[in-house]
Amino acid sequence: MNESIATPYVDPALYDVVYSWYHDDLAFYVDLAKASRGPVLEVACGTGRILLPTAAAGVDIDGIDLEPAMIARLKAKAEAVPLKVRVSVADMRDFTMPRRYALITIPFRAFMHLPTTEDQIQALRCIREHLEPEGSLVLNLFYPNHAYIAEHRDQRLPEREFAHPVTGRPVSLWSTQRYDIVRQTLESDREVIETGEGGGNTTHQYRFTLRWVYRFEMELLLRAAGFTRWDVRGGFDGRSLEHPHDEMVWTAWKG
Amino acid sequence: MERLSVKRAPERDESEMSAAPSSVSTSATLMPSGEPLLSPYEAPDLYDLLFESFVFDVPYWMNVGKTANGPVLDVACGTGRILLRLLEAGVDVDGVDAFPLMLEQLRKKAQARGLEARVYQADMRDFTMPRRYDRAICAFNAFAHCETTDEQIQALLCIREHLEPGGALVLHMSYPSLSLWTDPSGEPVLELRSTHPINGNTLELWDTRYKNIVGQCQRSQMEVRELDAAGNLVDSQRFETTQRWIYRHELELLLRHAGFTRWDIRGGFENEPLERDDQQMLVWAWRD
Numbered sequence: 001m002n003e004s005i006a007t008p009y010v011d012p013a014l015y016d017v018v019y020s021w022y023h024d025d026l027a028f029y030v031d032l033a034k035a036s037r038g039p040v041l042e043v044a045c046g047t048g049r050i051l052l053p054t055a056a057a058g059v060d061i062d063g064i065d066l067e068p069a070m071i072a073r074l075k076a077k078a079e080a081v082p083l084k085v086r087v088s089v090a091d092m093r094d095f096t097m098p099r100r101y102a103l104i105t106i107p108f109r110a111f112m113h114l115p116t117t118e119d120q121i122q123a124l125r126c127i128r129e130h131l132e133p134e135g136s137l138v139l140n141l142f143y144p145n146h147a148y149i150a151e152h153r154d155q156r157l158p159e160r161e162f163a164h165p166v167t168g169r170p171v172s173l174w175s176t177q178r179y180d181i182v183r184q185t186l187e188s189d190r191e192v193i194e195t196g197e198g199g200g201n202t203t204h205q206y207r208f209t210l211r212w213v214y215r216f217e218m219e220l221l222l223r224a225a226g227f228t229r230w231d232v233r234g235g236f237d238g239r240s241l242e243h244p245h246d247e248m249v250w251t252a253w254k255g
Numbered sequence: 256m257e258r259l260s261v262k263r264a265p266e267r268d269e270s271e272m273s274a275a276p277s278s279v280s281t282s283a284t285l286m287p288s289g290e291p292l293l294s295p296y297e298a299p300d301l302y303d304l305l306f307e308s309f310v311f312d313v314p315y316w317m318n319v320g321k322t323a324n325g326p327v328l329d330v331a332c333g334t335g336r337i338l339l340r341l342l343e344a345g346v347d348v349d350g351v352d353a354f355p356l357m358l359e360q361l362r363k364k365a366q367a368r369g370l371e372a373r374v375y376q377a378d379m380r381d382f383t384m385p386r387r388y389d390r391a392i393c394a395f396n397a398f399a400h401c402e403t404t405d406e407q408i409q410a411l412l413c414i415r416e417h418l419e420p421g422g423a424l425v426l427h428m429s430y431p432s433l434s435l436w437t438d439p440s441g442e443p444v445l446e447l448r449s450t451h452p453i454n455g456n457t458l459e460l461w462d463t464r465y466k467n468i469v470g471q472c473q474r475s476q477m478e479v480r481e482l483d484a485a486g487n488l489v490d491s492q493r494f495e496t497t498q499r500w501i502y503r504h505e506l507e508l509l510l511r512h513a514g515f516t517r518w519d520i521r522g523g524f525e526n527e528p529l530e531r532d533d534q535q536m537l538v539w540a541w542r543d
Binding site: 117143146147149150181182184213214215216217219220221223224241242243244246 | 404430432433434436437468469470471502503504505507508509511512529530531532534
C-alpha cells in the first residue's frame with residue numbers, strides 16, 4: 001500500500017475525466033430540483049456535474065463542498081458557460097447558510113465519506129436545520145452487496161473503459177477494493193490509465209474510503225438527527241428496495 | 256454433541272424475496288406459503304435434547320453472574336440452561352421468558368435439583384419486575400427475536416429501566432457474517448447431530464433458511480429427525496422461527512436510542528476485540 005496516494009478531489013480535472021461517462025443519477029436530481037417549491041442546496045456538489053445542469057435549468061440552487069479545488073473548478077466551468085452560481089467551501093457536518101431550503105440533496109454517495117456515526121448524525125442534524133418546515137433531504141447510497149464483496153474483495157479489477165471526453169482516446173479505470181466488514185468501510189484504490197497521443201500510457205492513482213450504512217442503521221441515523229418521516233427506494237426509478245445490489249435512494253422530511 | 260460443517264451448494268438468487276416496510280415484521284415475506292409451524296420454544300423437551308448440553312458460553316455467563324454486585328435478570332431464560340447453573344452457584348437471579356412451556360420445563364428442572372426458581376412469563380419488550388438489577392443478561396441470540404427496530408428499542412428501553420444505576424446489560428448476538436447471507440437460501444443444512452440420552456437414537460437438526468438480506472432477516476424451518484441404530488427415521492418434528500440480525504454500528508445506535516450513553520462491544524467470550532465478521536458480539540451497556 002502506498003500511503004501517499006491522494007484522494008480524487010485534489011485533482012478536479014482528472015475527476016471530471018474519470019466520471020465523464022456517469023449520468024445515471026443526473027435526470028433524477030435535476031428533475032427533483034426543478035420540481036422543488038423553493039431553493040435547493042446541493043451538499044458535496046464537487047465540480048458541478050449535477051449542480052451546473054440544474055442551475056442551467058433555471059433552478060435556484062446553492063452548493064457546498066469540502067474541497068476548495070473542486071469548488072474552484074466548478075466556478076471556472078460556470079464562468080465559461082457563462083452561468084452565475086453560488087457555491088462555497090463548507091463541511092457538511094458543520095455549515096451555516098443564510099437561508100433555508102425546500103430541498104437538500106447529497107448525490108453520488110457523498111454521505112459515505114463521513115467516517116463515523118457521530119459525523120453522520122452531525123451532518124444530518126446540520127442539514128435538517130437548513131430545511132424549510134416542509135423541506136426534504138434526498139440522498140443515495142449503495143447497499144453493501146455481500147455476495148459481490150465475497151467474490152471481488154482485494155482483487156485488481158477493470159472498472160470501466162471509456163473515451164477521454166476531450167481527446168477521445170481510450171481511458172481505462174481499474175480498482176482494488178479492500179473491505180473491513182465489521183467497520184463497514186471500503187477502501188478503494190483506483191488507477192486511471194490514459195492512452196497518450198503516441199500510444200504510450202499515463203497512469204494516475206487515487207484512493208478513497210467509504211463507510212457504508214445498512215438500511216435499518218440509516219433509519220436510526222435519521223431518527224437520531226430528528227427526522228420523523230422517511231422513505232427508501234431501491235433505485236432512481238423509484239422501485240422498492242429489495243436486493244443487496246439495489247441503490248438506496250432516501251428521502252427524509254423535516255416535518 | 257458435534258457441530259457439523261456441511262458443504263453447501265452455490266449461491267442462489269434472492270430475488271423472490273422482498274423487503275418489508277421498516278416498522279413491519281419482515282417474516283411474512285420470507286416463507287413459502289403453508290400452515291405456520293410451531294415455534295421451537297413450544298417444544299421444550301426437544302429443545303433441551305438439542306441445546307441443553309451447549310456449554311460454549313456457560314463460563315462467560317457464570318462469570319458475569321458471579322461478579323455482579325446485586326441481583327441478576329436473565330432475559331429470555333428459556334429452560335434455564337444458564338439460569339439454573341447461576342442459581343446453583345448461589346447467584347441471586349430472576350428470569351423472564353415469553354414462552355410458558357419453556358418456563359414450565361425450567362421449573363421442573365429446578366425442582367429436581369432442589370432449587371427455587373423465580374421466573375416469570377413476560378415479553379422482553381414490555382415487562383415489569385418489582386426490583387432492579389445490577390446485571391441483565393440476554394444470551395444465545397435471544398435478542399434476534401425482536402424483529403423490528405421498534406421492538407429492539409422497546410426491549411432495550413424496558414431492560415434499561417430494570418437496571419440499577421451502574422448496572423449493565425450484557426447481550427450476546429452473533430455478528431451477521433458474509434457467509435450467513437451468501438450461503439444458499441431454501442436448502443436444508445444439517446446444523447447439528449446428537450445422541451438421544453435415553454434411547455441412544457441419533458437426533459439430527461436440519462435447518463432450511465430463507466434470507467432477506469436487505470431486511471436483515473432469516474426465517475428458519477427446522478426439522479428434528481430421530482434415527483434408530485439402523486438409520487431408519489422413527490420421528491420427525493418441524494418448527495419455524497425468525498431471527499433479525501444486527502450490525503455493530505446499528506446496535507450502537509439502538510443502545511443510544513434506548514438511553515444508554517456508555518457501552519463496549521467485544522468480539523467474543525474471551526473479550527477479544529471485534530474485528531471480523533465471523534465473531535460473536537458481546538455487548539456491555541451501562542446505565543449511568
